[in-house]
Amino acid sequence: MRVGIKKVQENEWLVHIGPASIKLDHFSVALLNITLQNMLALEDGAEHSSSNSYIELGLRIKELKALDVQKLLHELDNADLVVMMQVAEDNDLNSLIINNSGAILAKQLEMDLQAKRQLDEEQAKDAIRRIVMKMFELEGKGQIEFINENTQYI
Numbered sequence: 001m002r003v004g005i006k007k008v009q010e011n012e013w014l015v016h017i018g019p020a021s022i023k024l025d026h027f028s029v030a031l032l033n034i035t036l037q038n039m040l041a042l043e044d045g046a047e048h049s050s051s052n053s054y055i056e057l058g059l060r061i062k063e064l065k066a067l068d069v070q071k072l073l074h075e076l077d078n079a080d081l082v083v084m085m086q087v088a089e090d091n092d093l094n095s096l097i098i099n100n101s102g103a104i105l106a107k108q109l110e111m112d113l114q115a116k117r118q119l120d121e122e123q124a125k126d127a128i129r130r131i132v133m134k135m136f137e138l139e140g141k142g143q144i145e146f147i148n149e150n151t152q153y154i
Contacts, residue, residue: 003018027132035053063146065145082112086117094113
């Protein structure tokens with residue numbers, strides 16, 4: 001069976017699986033990658049939820065430098081941020097976002113987090129998708145850069 005992926009344009013990828021091929025955007029390819037990794041983990045008895053795949057993509061914010069986090073926060077809807085912070089339940093992420101926000105926004109985010117409102121899974125996925133799409137857009141424009149163990153400079 002033929003399996004492959006090819007970048008066609010900045011936000012367009014061609015995925016081949018067997019005789020089928022489909023064009024996907026950057027977000028869908030990243031989500032597919034995480035989902036495939038989780039499918040392999042299922043074979044070993046691990047659990048998987050699509051929400052966790054979305055959260056894992058959103059947690060990439062932690063791979064940004066402080067200045068890049070500030071640029072990203074300037075572009076995002078605060079309601080989407082609060083939703084992601086609530087569903088991710090990651091103290092490092094919450095601290096990173098709050099520390100790189102202005103004083104007024106930081107206070108508002110903290111108050112919204114304490115409110116602990118009930119979240120619909122689909123609304124949470126949509127909020128995280130908007131955040132991740134904005135991250136990919138800014139990365140594509142060269143305005144932010146993700147730094148991880150695989151980052152190398154020549």
